[in-house]
Amino acid sequence: xxxxxxxxxxxxxxxxxxxxxxxxxxxxxxxxxxxxxxxxxxxxxxxxxxxxxxxxxxxxxxxxxxxxxxxxxxxxxxxxxxxxxxxxxxxxxxxxxxxxxxxxxxxxxxxxxxxxxxxxxxxxxxxxxxxxxxxxxxxxxxxxxxxxxxxxxxxxxxxxxxxxxxxxxxxxxxxxxxxxxxxxxxxxxxxxxxxxxxxxxxxxxxxxxxxxxxxxxxxxxxxxxxxxxxxxxxxxxxxxxxxxxxxxxxxxxxxxxxxxxxxxxxxxxxxxxxxxxxxxxxxxxxxxxxxxxxxxxxxxxxxxxxx
Numbered sequence: 001x002x003x004x005x006x007x008x009x010x011x012x013x014x015x016x017x018x019x020x021x022x023x024x025x026x027x028x029x030x031x032x033x034x035x036x037x038x039x040x041x042x043x044x045x046x047x048x049x050x051x052x053x054x055x056x057x058x059x060x061x062x063x064x065x066x067x068x069x070x071x072x073x074x075x076x077x078x079x080x081x082x083x084x085x086x087x088x089x090x091x092x093x094x095x096x097x098x099x100x101x102x103x104x105x106x107x108x109x110x111x112x113x114x115x116x117x118x119x120x121x122x123x124x125x126x127x128x129x130x131x132x133x134x135x136x137x138x139x140x141x142x143x144x145x146x147x148x149x150x151x152x153x154x155x156x157x158x159x160x161x162x163x164x165x166x167x168x169x170x171x172x173x174x175x176x177x178x179x180x181x182x183x184x185x186x187x188x189x190x191x192x193x194x195x196x197x198x199x200x201x202x203x204x205x206x207x208x209x210x211x212x213x214x215x216x217x218x219x220x221x222x223x224x225x226x227x228x229x230x231x232x233x234x235x236x237x238x239x240x241x242x243x244x245x246x247x248x249x250x251x252x253x254x255x256x257x258x259x260x261x262x263x264x265x266x267x268x269x270x271x272x273x274x275x276x277x278x279x280x281x282x283x284x285x286x287x288x289x290x291x292x293x294x295x296x297x298x299x300x301x302x303x304x305x306x307x
Contacts, residue, residue: 004083004187007102009033011049014168015088017176018109019051022086025180029060030080035091036064068098077101083187086179087141099141104187106141109175111168112204113153114139115196118146119204123171124164126204127229130221133157134167136174138182140193145203149193152182160224163231163249207234214238216260216306220252220274227276235282238306240298245306248288249280262304267291269306 003026008019011034023029032055037046048056055062065073074097082102087094088109099106112122114137119125126134135155140148156170185191212230214223214237223236227250230236235246238260255263255275263270267278282288283298 003027004104004183005030005081007031007033007077007080007082007085008051008055008088009085009090009092009094009106010051010088011035011091012089013050014111014172014175015051015090015109016054017172018086018088018179019054021176021180022183023058023060027180027183029055030082032060032062033090034062034064036066065092068092069095074098074101084183086183088175088179094141096143099143107151107179107183107186108139108141108146108148109179110137110139110146111171111175113137113155114146114150115198115201117204118201120206122204123167124204124207124229125202127158127162127164127167128225130225131158134171136171136178138175138178139196147196147198147201149195151186151191151193152178154178160252161228161249163228165232209234212236214247214306216269217272220271220276223271223276224250224252240300240304240306243298244284246282246288247278247280248282250276250278253277258305260306262300262302262306265295265300265302267295267300 005028008029034049034051037048040047052062077098078101084102084104085106087106113135117125133155137150138152139150142148154174212234227236227247231248237244237246253275255268255270257263257270259270259272261270263275269276279291280288281294
């Protein structure tokens with residue numbers, strides 16, 4: 001079908017494959033909406049969002065309102081005379097006048113199998129809960145939190161080694177693969193939106209950094225999911241002496257001992273049930289390192305306790 005006139009609304013890396021797919025498919029991107037530049041890094045210089053950077057590099061017009069609740073912003077959006085707006089991890093609430101302005105509405109690329117994991121942190125929550133799969137849902141947006149009818153859905157498996165970082169990248173790519181066919185099918189009236197079952201909904205609340213501290217009295221499988229869910233950010237962590245150490249990768253092994261204690265000199269750490277072999281770690285102020293390299297700089301004797 002001929003290209004649609006679109007706005008794209010997104011901010012982080014997750015959104016870039018969807019924007020790129022829409023542009024490469026020949027749709028007219030009338031405006032890209034993204035979060036304003038934020039201070040970042042040691043120098044606290046303002047940094048463009050990944051979506052802003054990609055859009056600018058590809059000659060697309062960018063808008064960075066701090067809010068969409070202002071009547072003037074809503075009028076400017078309506079004046080774009082859009083067929084649809086595609087939204088992917090934008091980070092701002094879309095008021096009803098924004099949702100209603102495009103002819104086909106606003107279509108969201110969401111990183112879960114809706115209605116499971118509506119909300120801010122679906123990738124991490126799926127891993128923490130021990131889900132064996134997640135995926136992408138393309139849905140029509142309503143005023144409710146991720147409550148709209150679904151246009152398309154595809155799954156991705158989660159295994160014992162899947163980190164949030166790896167799953168994020170896979171889901172971002174899948175969203176880019178799915179968005180064009182879902183949008184085109186809906187625009188051509190070839191897709192019937194499917195209502196969500198609200199009774200089956202679960203909510204993916206925002207990640208609190210306090211959740212990242214490891215409780216070694218928990219079962220090893222639970223701690224392993226915590227490590228995976230918080231890699232690379234904010235990083236599951238524990239105290240080793242006076243130093244805070246992030247655990248970025250680990251695997252469950254057999255072992256028994258006082259929770260938090262090293263069962264050998266190669267980072268096998270006892271948990272409440274079983275043990276965890278730490279395979280990638282990061283000391284304060286240092287780069288992430290595999291276990292062998294970590295131990296070269298910081299020996300961990302048998303009986304040493306992580307707290």
